[in-house]
Amino acid sequence: MASPDRSRTLLRRMALLLTVLVLVITSLSAYIRLSRAGLSCADWPQCYGERLRQAQQGVSATAGDSDAVAAARFAHRIVASAALLIIVAIVAVCFSARPVWRAEGGVALALLALALGLAVLGRWSSDARVPAVALGNLLGGFAMFALCWRLLLAPGAALARGARVWAMLCVLLLATQIALGGLVSATYAATSCGGFADCLSAARSLPWSALDPWREPVLDGAVPTNASGALAQTLHRGAALLVLVATAPLALVAWRSRRRLASALLLVLLAGTAGLGIAMARHGPTLAMALAHNLAAALLLATLFALARGPATADER
Numbered sequence: 514m515a516s517p518d519r520s521r522t523l524l525r526r527m528a529l530l531l532t533v534l535v536l537v538i539t540s541l542s543a544y545i546r547l548s549r550a551g552l553s554c555a556d557w558p559q560c561y562g563e564r565l566r567q568a569q570q571g572v573s574a575t576a577g578d579s580d581a582v583a584a585a586r587f588a589h590r591i592v593a594s595a596a597l598l599i600i601v602a603i604v605a606v607c608f609s610a611r612p613v614w615r616a617e618g619g620v621a622l623a624l625l626a627l628a629l630g631l632a633v634l635g636r637w638s639s640d641a642r643v644p645a646v647a648l649g650n651l652l653g654g655f656a657m658f659a660l661c662w663r664l665l666l667a668p669g670a671a672l673a674r675g676a677r678v679w680a681m682l683c684v685l686l687l688a689t690q691i692a693l694g695g696l697v698s699a700t701y702a703a704t705s706c707g708g709f710a711d712c713l714s715a716a717r718s719l720p721w722s723a724l725d726p727w728r729e730p731v732l733d734g735a736v737p738t739n740a741s742g743a744l745a746q747t748l749h750r751g752a753a754l755l756v757l758v759a760t761a762p763l764a765l766v767a768w769r770s771r772r773r774l775a776s777a778l779l780l781v782l783l784a785g786t787a788g789l790g791i792a793m794a795r796h797g798p799t800l801a802m803a804l805a806h807n808l809a810a811a812l813l814l815a816t817l818f819a820l821a822r823g824p825a826t827a828d829e830r
Contacts, residue, residue, distance in 0.1 A: 517610065520606055520610055523606060524603065524606050524607070524614075524617065525665065527599050527602060527603050527606070528603065528661060528664045528665040529665055530599060531596060531599045531600065531603065531624075531661050531664075531665075532658070532661040532662060532664075532665050534592050534595060534596040534599070535596055535654070535657050535658045535661050536658060536808075536811065537592050538589060538592050538593055538596060538654060538657075539654040539655065539657075539658055539807070539811055540804065540807070540808060541585050541588055541589040541592070542589060542650055542651075542654055543651075543803070543804055543807040544582075544585050544800075544804060545582055545585050545586060545589065546647060546650075546698065546699075547698065547800055547803050547804065548579070548581070548582050548585075548800065549564050549578075549582065550562065550564070550565075550698065550701060550703075551563055551564065552703070552798055552799060552800040552803055553799050553800035553801070557797075558703075558704050558736050558737065558797075559735065559736060559737070561701065561703065561704060561732075561736075561737045562701040562730075562732045562737040562739075563737075565642065565701060565730060565732065566732060566737070568640065568642055569642065569729075593628075593631075593632070593635075596628065597628050597629075597632070600621060600624045600625050600628055601625065603617075603621045603624070603664075604618065604621045604622060604625055607621050617664060620660050620663060620664045621664070623660055624657060624660050624661065624664075627653050627656055627657045627660070628657065630653060631649075631650065631653045631654065631657075634646065634649050634650060634653070635650075638650060642729050642730075643726065643727050643728065643729055644695075644696055644699030644700050644726040644727075644728075644730070645726035645727050647695060647698070647699035648692060648695045648696060648699060648726050651691070651692075651695040652688070652691070652692060652695070654811075655688075655691060655810070655811050655814055658811050658814070658815055659684075659811075659814050659815045659818040659819075660818075661815075662815035662816070662818065662819055663815075663818055663819050663822060666819055671770075671822065672766065672767065672770050672772065672820060673770070676763070676766045676767075676770065676820075677820070677821050677822070679759075679763060679766070680763060680817055680818075680820040680821035681821040682759070683756070683759050683760045683763060683817050684814065684817045684818050684821055686752070686755060686756055686759055686760075687756050687760070687810075687813060687814055687817060688814065689752055690749065690752035690753055690755075690756050691810055691814065693745055693748050693749035693752055694749050694806075694810070696724065696726065696745045696749070697742060697745045697746055697749050698803075699726070699730075700730045700739055700741070700742045700745060701730050701732055701737065701739050701742065702730075702739050702741075702742020702743070702745050702746050703742075703797075703798050704736055704737065704738045704739075705738055705739055705740060705741075705742035705743040705745075705746055706742075706743045706746055706747075707794075708794065708795075709747070709750055709794070712743050712746045712747040712750065713747050715740070715743035715747075716743045716744040716746070716747040716748075719740075719741055719743060719744040721744075723741035723742075723744045723745070724744060724745060724748075730742070750790070750794070753786075753787065753790055756783075757783060757787055760779060760783060760813075760817065761779075761780070761783060763779065763817075763820070764776045764777075764779040764780050764783075767779065767820055772820065775816055775819065775820055778812070778816045779813070779816055779817070779820075782809050782812050782813040782816060783813065785805075785809040786806060786809040786810055786813060789802055789805055789806040789809065790806060793806065
């Protein structure tokens with residue numbers, strides 16, 4: 514039987530590999546979803562949502578996939594299978610240790626449950642037309658990455674209890690903002706409105722049912738527009754401001770608590786996500802900017818989740 518130190522080293526190495534793989538999976542998933550939506554398509558914005566309109570006419574969801582999207586789908590399946598095997602190995606390491614590593618084992622079991630749930634959800638992903646499926650994939654993938662990040666990091670100086678509660682509230686607020694962003698993407702709302710004032714004006718007359726993730730988007734006009742998407746756009750941008758106001762002061766608290774790397778990451782990622790969001794709102798979304806925005810949001814969520822952890826338990830020391 515391996516010594517505790519060797520088992521701990523093995524666990525950290527597997528956690529590092531798993532973190533990289535999950536980040537690759539979420540990025541590939543975003544690339545497939547956004548490419549199929551039509552971001553950066555040849556005759557933007559007229560081609561936006563073309564695949565949805567074809568699916569509504571009975572055309573296969575995978576028909577007409579570019580070589581790059583087909584390759585991304587294949588790579589996604591391979592990397593996801595590898596990640597599942599590593600998660601099973603991590604569970605085995607955690608529960609074969611004596612004493613059992615309960616903290617890490619709990620995280621590993623949560624990862625396993627998420628991975629299996631996403632695998633089941635993946636059966637409906639390719640031909641799904643309701644936003645709920647895309648939202649499930651997005652939030653599940655981000656949750657897995659946050660858990661991997663927490664599993665990877667060695668226990669550091671914990672924030673005071675009040676600051677940890679604050680960090681967890683920021684996690685919940687950011688998760689809500691990410692869900693709203695996913696709803697904007699999944700409902701093809703990129704062309705629903707322009708500036709914030711325009712979006713706010715368009716959203717005022719919309720019912721809350723416009724946010725229903727089980728409602729299939731309807732695109733109208735020569736430039737495909739989902740008019741009901743203006744509500745999701747408005748709430749997403751408003752939530753982004755709340756995340757910025759709530760999270761920026763937490764960086765100072767983390768710095769004073771000797772979590773200086775996390776503090777620097779918070780500031781950089783906040784600036785990056787906000788800057789990319791403003792650029793997409795002003796100049797229109799592109800595939801590259803949307804993917805970078807997705808990546809920065811995943812890293813920001815993971816950093817906040819790591820700050821929300823409590824002091825190290827006995828089996829983590």
